[in-house]
Amino acid sequence: MIQFNLNGKDVSVDAEADMPLLWVLRDLLDMTGTKYGCGMALCGACTVHVDGQAQRSCTMPVSQVAKKQVKTIEGLGVDASHPVQQAWAQHDVPQCGYCQAGQIMSAVALLEKNPKPTDSDIDEFMQGNICRCGTYPRIKAAIKTAAGKMGEGS
Missing domain, CATH: 1.10.150.120 ([2Fe-2S]-binding domain)
Incomplete structure (x- = not known):
């Protein structure tokens, strides 16, 4: 189990340590706002924040976010008020x-x-x-x- 904070809530996921964060977000946690673009961290469609820094989630192993803060587009607010x-x-x-x-x-x-x-x-x-x-x-x-x-x- 890998634990991290997602959009202000603590989560635990049962995933392989090398599974890309993008797929954990989309497939295991239903955070589909983050998009797959190139799969090589070149296009930016998969950008999320990890401990406040913009990061490409398509190549980042989920193990790298253990015990960290992750924010997706959903974390900015569902009412588009940002x-x-x-x-x-x-x-x-x-x-x-x-x-x-x-x-x-x-x-x-x-x-x-x-x-x-x-x-x-x-x-x-x-x-x-x-x-x-x-x-x-x-x-x-x-x-x-x-x-x-x-x-x-x-």
Whole structure:
């Protein structure tokens, strides 16, 4: 049994130590917001937070999160009230939507680390998240809007 905290709740899973965290989340814990993209940690669709850091869950063995805090897109809130989620909607970021959970989780990690990112900060931090639909200008605008909202304390 591997124990960790998922979105604020302690969980135990009966999984092989080398099973990717992505599959534990999706198949064993029914957290399907985290998506499979490439399986090689290159596209960012599977991004979650582990102890507050953006991590790719498709290649991370579940054993690496034992006794750690894991947050998925579901952990931001089911009512889409997080400032990044609100900014995403305001700027009509998603098209197909497939990469959006990973994009949002990366954006949240960026803003928690750097509450006032410049354009180059955003470009650098988000470069590992691929959007097939090419909504990068809207993603950047949404991150700037969310930074302003988070700076206001909302």
